[in-house]
Amino acid sequence: MNIPTHLKYTKSHEWVKLEEDGTVTTGITIHAQELLGDMVFVEIPQAGRHLKQGEECAVVESVKAAADVYAPISGEVITINPELESAPEKINEDAHSAWLYKINPSNIEELNDLLDSSEYQKILESEAH
């Protein structure tokens, strides 16, 4: 499976990208969208909302089920992906381009709590057994 090494990951299957301007972009992983199947609905937190790391903040729904999405890091939501409301299938097409929202982190140190690609790979392997 494609698990890019420049991204960080959560156990709850979010991917996290630290941008050059210090903001953080996040979405759900290829593995998560595969488990869920065809996406039909997403609900993303509004810009301006303050999130705590680990907080339930978004919902993605596929034909099969609804899944909660958790904030990978604390901070303020600065922008959301406007495309996903009308085209949630973009998550299935390319989970790494179909970001959900960008966050201005309040404590960048929290990034250290996240998994790197090889740790995330191990989580996937353990779930497969």
Place this chain on the structure above:
Amino acid sequence: MKTTSLNQVHRDMNAKMVDFGGWDMPLHYGSQLDEHHSIRKDAGMFDVSHMLAVDIKGEGSRDFLRQLVANNVDKLIQPGKALYTCMLNPEGGVIDDLIIYFLSESWFRMVVNAGTSEKDISWIQAQRNELAPELKITSRRDLSMIAVQGPNARAKVWQVIPGSQAATEDLKLFQSIMFEQYFIARTGYTGEDGFEITLPESDAKHLWNSLHAAGVAPAGLGARDTLRLEAGMNLYGQDMDETTNPLESGLSWTVDLKSERNFIGKKELIKTQAKYQLFGLLLLDRGVLRSHQKVSAQQNSERSVGEITSGGFSPTLNSSIALARLSAEVSIGDEVQVLIRDKALRARIVKYPFVRNGKSLI
């Protein structure tokens, strides 16, 4: 886990497999939405061999069925004709929903759900022992079933089974015929035209592969569920079960209370004043309706009017729809609220089916 004769074929086609009531079955072969649209617009096929054909043979089969099921088998006049019915317990609850095919006066075939097949067989045998001990009841686990559905489904079947066109083109809906080793019925669970073909296990793989080569899309349980929901067809275990009666499950049309027959469950049903009814719901706000979500009155979210029994996303309507068991005091056209993750979303009560023969009815 139990497997059908096509299990390896599904795996070779990269199906995502799931445990469906103890059966290892395909959920989808890549995209459940694509499979759904193929069946609405062209042709697709399901392996439904996990369902069970049960043959009832012997003199007096019809009389036995008059007592066993809630619909009236006396409606079956022409050989090959099929009837959809519920089998009830003495309390009027639904043991299963099934189709009965009339093959001859001494041979009827029932097709029952996979998850209920074992309890169905013991129930049917127990009733047989009491009412008609001379009848022979046989589980036909030696047969496979492939449902070919969609506007072009029949033509595709005719293309791959030589001679089948002449034998089946005059079949009307809910009619069937034996043709060579195939039992072909013009029935289905999608709201589209098509055939359900029952055949010896050893021939299933060949038919499946021939249909696939003719352009019939394999489809999994995921698409099967969205298609049947759009078509407004009940799913056993969700829309009705042993604790609900057919009159409160949108199945009154399958219950014959007029004839003199004394079928199991009739006594209770006659006494029942239906307080609930099955309605269609169309979600007006953004979101997805799911089973067990609570439904409340439009202006008062404290006033419960019922619960969703089957909900989901309708690929044809591109919005969310549901079947819901609601208080008989609500009416079609009313707006209600559905509680989804602590938010009250607006939905409208609509008549179902939602979709028939590729067209929206909403």
